[in-house]
Amino acid sequence: IIKTESEIKKMKVSGKIAAEVLEMIENYIKPNISTEEINNICHNFIIKKKAVSACLGYHGFPKSICISVNDVVCHGIPNKNQILKSGDIVNIDVTIIKKNYHADTSKMFLVGQTNILSQRLCKIAQESLYKSLNILKPGIPLYKIGEVIQNYVENNNFSVVKEYCGHGIGRAFHEEPYVLHYKNKSHVILEKGMIFTIEPMINAGSHEVKCMKDGWTVKTKDHSLSAQYEHTVLITENGCDILTWQKNEKIPSKFINK
Ligand SMILES: CCc1ccsc1-c1ccc(O)c(O)c1
Ligand SMILES: [Mn+2]
């Protein structure tokens, strides 16, 4: 769905708030904090920004953000008995609504001392998102996103989760176009004014996942680590505008359009 100029203005405001939640929480991500506490800190910040969480109550989700630790792929439920420890890798996924317009973003946080595999998995996951962001402009086919991500991830001996995808976003949390993170044959062509997320989930082992009995928590089938990064992007005249960009976020120069 193509957004009008006034809708784009509102989406930029929402995107900034969602990015600020992830910037704000950074200093709290240390050993011995519970994921429930992280949820509450983020919830209160969102309220202070006169916004609301889009996750709370969405299909019955019980908390305000998703926190997915280690082999949890996505939709981890904040829990007072889940205490972060040194070596954990943690995805915090934030979706807020401000004046009816959504913005959705997530990133990885490394707790204390993490091992080389954890660091490499997070790096490749983030770079796969950046490589896809770098090709975005009106006229390119949507399937190029999945092609770029899957090629980069598999060339680095990791795998791409297939069960979950990126999505159009605006007045609704999820709308067309749906954005696959692996090779596909979508006929959709990117147009100026399109707004959607790209949110690749990358596993250290097999791409296979399974949902836990709580009906939410998704884990890797082989218990390997998983990492995810997500941005909400706007397709512009000559490229894209990352609406959930963080102030100190930088695309390593090797990914800047030559
Ligand atoms: C907790 C929100 C939720 C519930 C069912 S799917 C989902 C979700 C979580 C993170 C997302 O980035 C997303 O697009 C959807
Ligand atoms: Mn998200």
Ligand SMILES: [Mn+2]
């Ligand atoms: Mn999303």
